[in-house]
Structures are given as structure tokens and as C-alpha cells.
Amino acid sequence: MANLSWNSSFMPLLLFLLSLAIFNHRHFYGFQSFLLSLSNGREPPFFSHFTSNSPPGHGDLQASLNDTAKLSKRVKVGIIEEGLARARNAIRHAAIARNYSSEKVEKFIPRGAVYRNAYAFHQSYIEMEKRFKVWTYKEGEPPIIHEGPGASIYAIEGHFISEIEDEKNPFRAHHPDEAHVFFLPFSVVNIVQYVYKPNVSDYWKPLKRLIADYIGVISEKYPYWNRSLGVDHFMVSCHDWAPHLSDANLQLYRNSIRVICNANTSEGFKLGKDVTLPEVHLPDGLLSQPVRHRSLAERTILAFFSGGSHGYIREILLHHWKGKDHEILAYEYLPKGLNYAELMRKTKFCLCPSGYEVASPRIVESIFMGCVPVIISVNYPPPFGDVLDWSKFSVQIPVEKIPEIKTLLKGISERRYRILQSRVLQVQRHFVLNRPAKRFDVIHMVLHSIWLRRLNVRLSY
Numbered sequence: 001m002a003n004l005s006w007n008s009s010f011m012p013l014l015l016f017l018l019s020l021a022i023f024n025h026r027h028f029y030g031f032q033s034f035l036l037s038l039s040n041g042r043e044p045p046f047f048s049h050f051t052s053n054s055p056p057g058h059g060d061l062q063a064s065l066n067d068t069a070k071l072s073k074r075v076k077v078g079i080i081e082e083g084l085a086r087a088r089n090a091i092r093h094a095a096i097a098r099n100y101s102s103e104k105v106e107k108f109i110p111r112g113a114v115y116r117n118a119y120a121f122h123q124s125y126i127e128m129e130k131r132f133k134v135w136t137y138k139e140g141e142p143p144i145i146h147e148g149p150g151a152s153i154y155a156i157e158g159h160f161i162s163e164i165e166d167e168k169n170p171f172r173a174h175h176p177d178e179a180h181v182f183f184l185p186f187s188v189v190n191i192v193q194y195v196y197k198p199n200v201s202d203y204w205k206p207l208k209r210l211i212a213d214y215i216g217v218i219s220e221k222y223p224y225w226n227r228s229l230g231v232d233h234f235m236v237s238c239h240d241w242a243p244h245l246s247d248a249n250l251q252l253y254r255n256s257i258r259v260i261c262n263a264n265t266s267e268g269f270k271l272g273k274d275v276t277l278p279e280v281h282l283p284d285g286l287l288s289q290p291v292r293h294r295s296l297a298e299r300t301i302l303a304f305f306s307g308g309s310h311g312y313i314r315e316i317l318l319h320h321w322k323g324k325d326h327e328i329l330a331y332e333y334l335p336k337g338l339n340y341a342e343l344m345r346k347t348k349f350c351l352c353p354s355g356y357e358v359a360s361p362r363i364v365e366s367i368f369m370g371c372v373p374v375i376i377s378v379n380y381p382p383p384f385g386d387v388l389d390w391s392k393f394s395v396q397i398p399v400e401k402i403p404e405i406k407t408l409l410k411g412i413s414e415r416r417y418r419i420l421q422s423r424v425l426q427v428q429r430h431f432v433l434n435r436p437a438k439r440f441d442v443i444h445m446v447l448h449s450i451w452l453r454r455l456n457v458r459l460s461y
């Protein structure tokens, strides 16, 4: 499938958590230092040791972290980083021994080609459960802080916020001194809903001010932001505007972990620092489970898409395929009497083109329907790409090849299709939204993505 392979902008992800293979020293900075530690047994460098050669965005760190050295003495020193060092070690060992070590009985053992390195991932997950603690700032009032949408295409934002704030959540830190990461619990969706006024001239300004003020408050009141310049802080949002609004504070934009659905690498999304949040569409707010999947014989449609002509990629897709072919069904609006979910269940390949923004809820929908996703996007690193090898259970078609969709999909043998499809079923568990969250489900996979990014840096406290 050479012509369907992932494009080269995915390389950093391919390297990440991958294997003990070759490590290119040019990549030796920030987030990839964990990789280095995997490959040669060393620990990542402290952030404060970066030279002026450090990449854009971390340039301000080394200067200012020295200034805050005094500050960091006031907070608990050592324990956090010691624990992370042990976790890195355990992951390294698991990757070499190709087995895990756990104090508990492991009911689910990730294995198979869908994982870039199943052993490293499993151990990393075990280590996360053993020690990862998240502190959520208590400042701020709902609905803009501490509350988010629970329905529609941005639902995962609200569910994540309320899950992480749940008293019973085992990952909750009881005191900020025991936290590995700090959550900024504002909801961009609610900020937009409650504060956005379309008829004022600079409509971004009040929205950005809210975010800037929030960080102002917590960095004034506590030492945690200043001591790391935001590196161990994260925000979560599925709203299209989240990347843009996050530049309300430059350190948030450049240093913090931004967990966002609109993960467009040509709009400042940084692989290895930021996290792609999957868009989980809950039309009525009800949680759903993957459907019992249909046999291959019942999947009579080769490919299916239905959706508005949003953005240039969909325009090209609809231009070439809308109403043109009986095997590639592309609709702008679904004709009356046809059922979207039912069609997906009868389809072999579900087309998931980007819309106005890179993310598409169709990716998770097609995984739930047991349909092999066909991702048509540019500069979009798919969710959990540091753990999951998307080339093993999905197809990527570059925008230029949209006219060849039929030829490309028909070129996939039935045998190959069966393999891809069985792997789609295998990854379903990682996209299920449960409340409370369950092991290896979508919320815990998001947390694991954050955990990995925290593992990638050492902070001098």
C-alpha cells in the first residue's frame, strides 16, 4: 500500500514510543528526549539546561527557569521526578523484555500490529495507573470554568472536565504538590457560547482575555505555573477555535500541553507536545457503545460519505463523487429514508474527510460501526498516534488522489480488508466514552497521551 502510506510529516510520531531503533540527534530536544531515554538508557535533559539552540517555543524557558529556581525550592523537590524516572525505566525494560511487570492481574493485555510498541505502551499505561496525579485548579465559576458541553460534536470536552474533577477519579491529586500535571479547567466551547458576540469588531478579544486572566490568577496565586512556565500544565478543548484562543497566553500556546480536536500541524500544533483529542459525536448526549458488527457479506457499499460541503477537501470530494458512482456513495445531504448509521454499517470503507477544520467525528463513528476509516486530511496527526499505528487499521488517501479513490480502494484485496477490519474492532475499546471512565477507554487514552508528554520532560523540582 505504498501509495496510501502516511505522509512524512508523521515521522516524529512514528519515532515516538516506537522501538529501540535509530535515534537522530537532530531531534534531541524537549518532547523527544523520552525517546532518547528509551533508546540509550539516559534520562531526558532538564528543561533549564537547554542552550540557545533549543527549538522555537522553548527559547524563553532556559532564561526564565533560572529566575524561578528560588521559587521552585518552595515546592516539593525530587519525589515527582524520581517517580517519573522509575516509570521511564520500567517502560524501557518492558520494551526490551517484550513483557510487562505489574503488581495487579492484567485483564487486558494490548498486543498486535495496531500498537507501535505494545510492550512499551502497556507498561506505560501500568506506570500511569500506578502514579499519575492530576491537579485541577479550583478557581473559577461554571459555566465557563469547571463545566463543558456533554452533547454534540464537542461533547468530549465537557465529559473530560467533569470526569477529571470527579471526587472518585483515581488520578485526582489531593494536593498540588503531589501532581505531575496541572489542569486548566476552562471550556472553550462555553466561553464561546456565553461570551462570544458576533457583532463586535474585535470579537476574539474578550474571549482571549478570559483565558489570559485565568492564567494570570493561577500564576499569581500559586508557584506552579511560574516554576515550569506552563510546561506541566494542560488544557482540553474540542472547539475549532481552541488553538487560536490558546495564544491568549504565549506560554500556554508554546509550552503547555494543548489537548485539542483541531490538531492542525500547520496552525501551531506541535507533535509530541500537544495532543490530538478525538472528536466523539454524541448527538443527544447519550453515551454509546460500538455496534455489533455486520459480516463482510452484509457490507455491500464500497465507500460512503455524507456531509456538508465544508472546506476545500470536501468540496473536491463532492465534486468528484457526489451522485457519480454506485459503489462510492457521496451525499451532501442524505436523501430522506436513508439512515446514516445504517449506511455506515453496510459500508466497507467510510470516508472521513476534514471539514472546515482538520478533525472529523466520522473517524470515531466509523470505528464504532466496524467500518474501515479512510482519512482524507492534510497536516492532521490522528488521535493516539504515538501509541496506535493507524496505517494498520485505516487507509489514508491524500487530497490529490481523491479522483482515484475507487481505484485505490478496489486495489485493497479482500484478505487485506478483512485484516484491516478486524483491527478496527480491536481498537474500538480505545474510543469508547464511559462515565466513569474505564481502563483503556477514550478518556484514559487521552490521559495517557498527557502522561506521555509529561514523561518526555524533566523539570527541576
Ligand SMILES: *[C@@H]1O[C@H](CO)[C@@H](O)[C@H](O)[C@H]1NC(C)=O
Pocket: 048, 066
Ligand atoms: C542556569 O542554571 C544552570 C543550572 O541550573 C546553570 O548551569 C546556568 O549557568 C544558569 N544560567 C544562567 C544564565 O544563570
Ligand SMILES: *[C@@H]1O[C@H](CO)[C@@H](O)[C@H](O)[C@H]1NC(C)=O
Pocket: 099, 100, 101, 102
Ligand atoms: C510476562 O509477565 C507476566 C507477569 O509479569 C508473567 O506472568 C508472564 O509469564 C510473562 N510472560 C512471558 C512470555 O514471559
Ligand SMILES: *[C@@H]1O[C@H](CO)[C@@H](O)[C@H](O)[C@H]1NC(C)=O
Pocket: 197, 198, 199, 200
Ligand atoms: C449585538 O448583539 C447583541 C445580542 O447578540 C445585542 O444585544 C446588541 O444590542 C448588539 N449590539 C449592536 C451594537 O448591534
Ligand SMILES: *[C@@H]1O[C@H](CO)[C@@H](O)[C@H](O)[C@H]1NC(C)=O
Pocket: 219, 220, 221, 222, 223, 226
Ligand atoms: C509569576 O510570574 C509573574 C510574572 O513574572 C508574577 O507577576 C507573579 O507574581 C509570579 N507568581 C508568583 C506566585 O510569584
Ligand SMILES: *[C@@H]1O[C@H](CO)[C@@H](O)[C@H](O)[C@H]1NC(C)=O
Pocket: 264, 265, 266, 267, 311, 354, 355, 356, 357, 358, 378, 379
Ligand atoms: C490547517 O491550517 C492551514 C494553515 O492555517 C489551513 O490553510 C488549512 O486549511 C487548515 N486545514 C483545515 C482542514 O482546516
